[in-house]
Amino acid sequence: MPRPKVCTTRKLKKKVGCLTFTPDERSLLLGEKSGYVICVSIDGNNSGLFQVDDEDAFLGHLSLLISVVLNKDGRLIGTCDRDEKIRIGRSSQPHVIESFCLGHTKSIFDIAFPDDNHLISVAGDGFIRLWNALEGVELDEIELAPHLNKIQGCGTDNETQDFLTSRLIIIGCTTVLGVRSHDCVIAVRLSNDFSVFVRDDSNDAVVSGVLCPKNERFVDCCVINHRIAEKDFEVVCMTEPLSRFVSWTFAYCKDSALEWSQMKEWNALPPELKAENGQFPRLQLLMETGKSFVNMSGVNAYEKGKEETHKRIKERHQRHQAKRKRQKAAVEEKEGEEEEREQEKTPIS
Structure with missing residues (x-):
């Protein structure tokens, strides 16, 4: 068997507890223990699914993040945490929450999409559950x-x-x-x-x-x-x-x-x-x-401050958009100035 080869190495600011590749394998989504998900470029250009700067946190939980996954076409992003909460959001607009899948009574250990619309989860309560991810509705469960x-x-x-x-x-x-x-x-x-x-x-x-x-x-x-x-x-x-x-x-x-x-x-x-x-x-x-006791405080706190949290995430997203527009305008202005200088150097026949 061939030995594995290291393609690239990145030093991160915080500890990571989970990760997944984007479908085009150009970026990694990293779930930090602090509860945030960041997007890290592999080849220098982030995946087109996520319009965010490199290593920018674009969504977060109020508890220890356990798993981050994407559905088959990459449109939906699923995350879960220690406080029995599964969050389904849009990849293109991470601040938009499609649904919460709530039903487990202990920490969730892992989640996965079998297709574009369904989600499976397993938790410390000893149950495996099947969900309609878009609606946050439980379809079946097995103890x-x-x-x-x-x-x-x-x-x-x-x-x-x-x-x-x-x-x-x-x-x-x-x-x-x-x-x-x-x-x-x-x-x-x-x-x-x-x-x-x-x-x-x-x-x-x-x-x-x-x-x-x-x-x-x-x-x-x-x-x-x-x-x-x-x-x-x-x-x-x-x-x-x-x-x-x-x-x-x-x-x-x-x-x-x-x-x-x-x-x-x-x-x-x-x-x-x-x-x-x-x-x-x-x-x-x-x-x-798994040793933590059943604690719904994270869910309750999130629901209480959800509007303010969404507002902050949206404002941060808008700031990054404005920053990218300014950078693009600066590049275009510089290119225009260089073009003018080249035209001035060109002799008039």
């Missing part, structure tokens, strides 16, 4: 604890721990969750139109999962090698304390069946990069977040 208990060996040593999911990935009509509290990876089946979670004849949600190797803790996971024709993909999982990689092939051949292959070693990490008892800042952030 995951009963399904985790059905996975052999899962939950027996972790029943006293709070539920903690550190990764949510959507591939087609399948939602993959990496569950740190139970050291497993589970898959949840979605309907083809993303309107509900699929259920079997007994009205149970179609959920299946696999455990991490014995005595190893789940850290993170990703999905690779998605073969649409064969209806399968590979889930790669990282565990600690030895930074070990394992993988399973996941098949969704039938509408109501999810199948996992036998686990295999995935020797992709060079030995010199393996570290015993490594540090994982994102996981640590979520673990600390």
